[in-house]
Amino acid sequence: MPREEVVACLEQLASRVPVRTGTRVINIVRDKCGDYEVAIAGGGTIKARNVVVATGLYQTPKIPRLARDFPAAIKQLHSDTYRNPQQLLPGAVLVVGSAQSGAQIAEELYESGRKVYLATGRAGRTPRRYRGRDANWWFARMGQYDRKASELPSPEAKFAGKPHISGTKGGHTINLHQFARDGVTLLGRLASAENGIVKLKGDLHDNLAAADRAEAEFVKAVDAYVAANGMAVPEESLPVLCDGFDQKILTELDLSAAGITNVIWATGYSFDFSMIRLPVTDSDGFPIQTRGVTAFPGLFFVGLPWLHTAKSGLIYGLSEDAHYVADRIAERRDASDDGLPTEIVPQNASPALKQSRATRTWADRVMALIWSSALSLMLDGFAGHAAGIHPAAPDNPSHQSDSAIPPIDATPRQR
Numbered sequence: 332m333p334r335e336e337v338v339a340c341l342e343q344l345a346s347r348v349p350v351r352t353g354t355r356v357i358n359i360v361r362d363k364c365g366d367y368e369v370a371i372a373g374g375g376t377i378k379a380r381n382v383v384v385a386t387g388l389y390q391t392p393k394i395p396r397l398a399r400d401f402p403a404a405i406k407q408l409h410s411d412t413y414r415n416p417q418q419l420l421p422g423a424v425l426v427v428g429s430a431q432s433g434a435q436i437a438e439e440l441y442e443s444g445r446k447v448y449l450a451t452g453r454a455g456r457t458p459r460r461y462r463g464r465d466a467n468w469w470f471a472r473m474g475q476y477d478r479k480a481s482e483l484p485s486p487e488a489k490f491a492g493k494p495h496i497s498g499t500k501g502g503h504t505i506n507l508h509q510f511a512r513d514g515v516t517l518l519g520r521l522a523s524a525e526n527g528i529v530k531l532k533g534d535l536h537d538n539l540a541a542a543d544r545a546e547a548e549f550v551k552a553v554d555a556y557v558a559a560n561g562m563a564v565p566e567e568s569l570p571v572l573c574d575g576f577d578q579k580i581l582t583e584l585d586l587s588a589a590g591i592t593n594v595i596w597a598t599g600y601s602f603d604f605s606m607i608r609l610p611v612t613d614s615d616g617f618p619i620q621t622r623g624v625t626a627f628p629g630l631f632f633v634g635l636p637w638l639h640t641a642k643s644g645l646i647y648g649l650s651e652d653a654h655y656v657a658d659r660i661a662e663r664r665d666a667s668d669d670g671l672p673t674e675i676v677p678q679n680a681s682p683a684l685k686q687s688r689a690t691r692t693w694a695d696r697v698m699a700l701i702w703s704s705a706l707s708l709m710l711d712g713f714a715g716h717a718a719g720i721h722p723a724a725p726d727n728p729s730h731q732s733d734s735a736i737p738p739i740d741a742t743p744r745q746r
């Protein structure tokens with residue numbers, strides 16, 4: 332789907348449900364009865380029996396501390412606010428970070444005529460198409476999107492940068508070696524900055540090798556899957572480029588001598604669930620939950636990468652998780668004939684507590700039902716189209732999404 336269609340689709344869906352925009356939640360507490368009090372910035376509280384936290388993981392643009400050590404004359408922005416090359420000052424651009432956003436922005440900038448320096452990291456590379464199909468078609472077909480968080484090599488792996496790939500111009504592969512061939516200066520990670528001199532780590536070749544390895548693992552996984560399933564698809568050999576390895580490993584960069592007047596931080600996002608005043612996150616700050624359901628009755632999460640599976644943080648996948656959570660909310664609604672969850676109304680509850688329960692308005696209960704139904708409707712209608720890999724459409728190779736997922740499990744799966 333082109334961007335305009337995604338936006339129109341969301342706007343249309345939002346017009347069908349009572350979305351209240353511009354309402355920032357600053358505090359969520361659980362009251363004595365087990366319900367939630369949700370405080371809104373600027374004043375006001377919403378009482379809720381169920382709270383679904385769907386604030387995403389891409390909350391606050393993350394910019395490293397060393398950004399403060401760059402000369403004041405240099406224009407700095409995060410990929411979050413980057414829109415087009417015209418936003419920038421005349422001159423060269425240092426793009427920091429080579430995962431999906433950084434690689435796509437670097438490409439757009441050098442194609443627009445800018446001199447680009449790209450500080451690379453360990454993100455992998457996925458070919459846009461292989462053996463006649465889009466990479467996401469293969470990922471879906473091989474069951475990669477259904478992998479569970481527990482199958483990851485480490486808990487931190489769920490925060491890994493997405494591989495180089497692009498959805499622009501009909502979708503194409505992004506290859507850092509091609510960047511080198513086209514005149515981009517590739518760098519290792521930034522270590523420090525002082526007096527206009529940036530110190531660099533000497534890890535450029537390791538980073539390039541990591542990207543090449545990711546592609547090789549993808550190819551191996553697809554080939555094994557094709558063989559195991561006797562699929563009739565064309566043979567393909569991907570181009571082998573090595574130009575990045577020919578570039579000298581720089582250990583420092585003089586910004587002024589390089590003509591760099593702009594820095595774009597494509598360094599990801601941080602997240603923070605501290606507004607929820609309950610011990611609901613782990614040591615990484617990630618919600619402790621099982622398929623979006625927390626240990627606190629009525630408190631749920633949806634829309635986070637690896638919440639349940641590899642696709643939980645994608646438009647393509649969050650529908651399944653949302654359905655699951657909506658069903659749990661409906662169960663709570665149905666748990667007692669007064670519509671109140673039995674687990675938060677103990678048998679020996681005080682008369683005052685029982686009274687407070689009995690006088691709860693029907694509006695609360697009806698709203699919970701409307702919300703869960705509306706959410707299901709929204710996601711049913713939108714998810715597959717947005718990600719372009721609806722189960723009904725895997726045979727259409729023109730559907731493309733940028734969100735191919737690392738790392739590959741090379742073991743072929745039968746689906």
Ligand SMILES: Cc1cc2nc3c(=O)[nH]c(=O)nc-3n(C[C@H](O)[C@H](O)[C@H](O)COP(=O)(O)OP(=O)(O)OC[C@H]3O[C@@H](n4cnc5c(N)ncnc54)[C@H](O)[C@@H]3O)c2cc1C
Nearest residue numbers: 354355356385386387389634644645646647718732733734
């Ligand atoms: C660069 C990029 C590219 C992507 N490409 C794809 C793709 O090609 N295909 C795909 O399927 N997915 C893609 N995704 C993932 C996709 O964006 C997410 O799956 C989707 O946005 C998740 O939806 P969500 O509503 O759960 O969260 P979000 O879209 O992150 O929305 C969270 C909402 O919560 C609001 N919020 C946050 N804190 C508060 C608060 N305290 N109070 C009130 N509101 C709050 C925010 O303002 C925001 O409106 C991409 C993501 C990124 C960052």
